[in-house]
Amino acid sequence: MKVIYTDKPGKDRDACYRTSFLGVISGAKEVVIDGKFPGVAEAYEAAGIKVGGKAKQESSGETDPHKMGVPELKEWLTKQGIDFDASAKKADLQKLIPATDPAAGGNTDPEEKED
Numbered sequence: 465m466k467v468i469y470t471d472k473p474g475k476d477r478d479a480c481y482r483t484s485f486l487g488v489i490s491g492a493k494e495v496v497i498d499g500k501f502p503g504v505a506e507a508y509e510a511a512g513i514k515v516g517g518k519a520k521q522e523s524s525g526e527t528d529p530h531k532m533g534v535p536e537l538k539e540w541l542t543k544q545g546i547d548f549d550a551s552a553k554k555a556d557l558q559k560l561i562p563a564t565d566p567a568a569g570g571n572t573d574p575e576e577k578e579d
Contacts (some may be wrong), residue, residue: 465491470498485535487550488513503535510542529561 466479467489474481479496480489485504488511495508495515505515529540537557541548546560 465489466494466496467492468496468498469501469504470496472498487538501535502533503539507535507539507542510539530558 466476467482468474468476468479469482469485471483480492482489485501485507488507492508492513495504495513497504497515508515529537532540534554534557537554538548538550541557541560544562546562548557548560
């Protein structure tokens with residue numbers, strides 16, 4: 465199945481059109497991105513699915529998981545091997561961020577300050 469992320473109406477009857485990213489569609493064989501959909505390309509590529517399109521998006525570049533948008537945060541949690549409910553809200557996802565992130569070299573919790 466071909467999945468197309470776009471804000472424009474589509475006419476391809478053999479494609480699945482999406483206007484937002486809620487997670488990788490497991491039956492996808494190809495993904496086309498037409499517009500700004502941060503995190504989509506990375507998530508599908510991590511699942512081994514070909515991504516193309518006019519505007520293949522890169523991630524926002526944010527490295528602090530507390531400041532990431534939901535798609536980037538879900539991708540970050542997945543890379544950390546942390547399981548989460550795909551329908552979880554941002555606040556619930558942020559609760560899953562470890563208090564310290566060794567890859568970041570220390571404390572990632574904005575509420576805790578190191579002395």
